[in-house]
Amino acid sequence: MSTYRRIECNLESFLANYCDGMIAVSQLVSDYLRIKYPNMPVSHVAPHIDENLTSELSKTRPQLEAKKATFVGFGRDHKGVDILVNNWPKVREIHPSAELSIVGQKHPSSYEQVPGVKVKGYVDDLVDELNEASLYVHPARIDPFAVSVTEAMAAGLPAIVTETTGAKEAVKQVNSDFVVQPIGAKIVEEVNRYFELEVNERTTFSNQSRTIANCYSKESQCNAFFDAYNEIISCISA
Template identity: 30%
Template sequence: MKILFIHQGPHKVHAAFGESITDKWFFYGNNRKSIIKTFLKSIIKNNEQFDVIFSEGGSGLPIAALKKLKNSRTKIILLNADKFFYLISKTNPIKRLLMKFLLSFVDRIIAISEMNKKLASKYFDNSKISVVHPFGVNVNFNINCPLDTTNILFIGDHRVFDKKFDNLVEAVKILNDKGWNFQLYLIGSCADVINENYDWLHKIGYTERPEKYFSECSIYVHPADFDPCPVSVFETMAAGMIPIVTKCTGQADILKENGLDFLIMDNNRPSTIASKIIEIYNKPLNWKKEISMKCKDISRCFSEEKQVEKFRKIFNEIIEDLCELPLHDGRGFLFQ
């Protein structure tokens, strides 16, 4: 069984998934120009055939479809960890047709959240979509964050158009203009695109030690328009921070399942974010400790070991179903 993992980086979680099933990897590009260039080169080159193509995100589908056109027996499994299905309805008609055409080559989907599965099921057979959540990458610490501070944290890249951390900055400004003294820490390239400067706004940027800030902040806010299942939420929960997320963040379903609906916002307007921050901040310390412990327990359910094991199990089941071949001999699965 020859399996190829095609990727755009990859994300550390997706790399762990890929490593668990094959050592055959192919970089298809990480932006439009490099993806097109790789696709054009692959029309003539890269004729090696594979039984299964595992694609990290929808951007890999042009390469995956091309390989399937060269070998009709090839099966394509899509790791739905991006905004592919979120964007279908928002893009122009021509691009929408192209996305649906590429999707017609896909045999199975593994989504990284129930939210992503719901979106994908609008365009793909729901019975052929599985869910495997990611895991927190930076969780190798023993932290009990302080729960009585006014320190708020956000972690993310520079994509302000969907992460909407600018709304969080505005929310904290609303609160501090009213006399509060909240401190907002921005980790990641998100800090590079915020032009405002305030005494309470700390633009940390990239850091190899995010746990330093995990041990100083009490609340983590993820105000995204759409985010499939950001690992930063699991990571901060592992430190005991209380998360506040939008209903369009992948962990919203997990919080809801665990009776933590009150940590979910219906929208990401600055006024809504500000109100939710005050609501959580004003809770008694004992209540915060109880919620913090519950968040820690939830994060432990999504460890790297558990999620990679779950991914392998589901991937193996999909392969058995697609190929109608027994891939194990009672001792384990025989990937080659």
């Protein structure tokens, strides 16, 4: 039995024997749990944006006229960064000046062999990086939520995410077209479409992104968690 399968079996055993209800981090996860555990009450509450970042993110002025995308996160297989990097040449076929910055640890330097791709690694100031971009892309194969998406939106960056990313529930409120299948061709298609938009259209999406991201404050999400917890308790007690 593989390590991952052993962990999954242990988790299933724990949930079945010691858990009466669950609060997931996204609709994506809660939908899965409801199928997996149909007799258990399930709710969901998304993570909040770090209070220490909120004020700084609100001051950002991303370069919306540019053709520069960014990704923020660790270099883990489920994040799907390789999908985006391997397909970036298809973006450059339509937009030769398009650039992709990858921020975060554990990304292979070999990504920079792809024209237009820059691996930044760890950066001291995330706000500076977001200020230089015009688009955020999260190409995950699977990601329960990804707070980096809502952080980018709070900075005024429209985000393109896969339908297997929990933060899609925030992105689709800006534009449902920004939620795509976790397939290179689909991600590229939407990136190219975005880069073809006029600046005034991008600005509209930027402002909408900020508005939606403001809903993910610590206060609002803590209140939401309290409500979800009480709902679960009510279901268990009924």
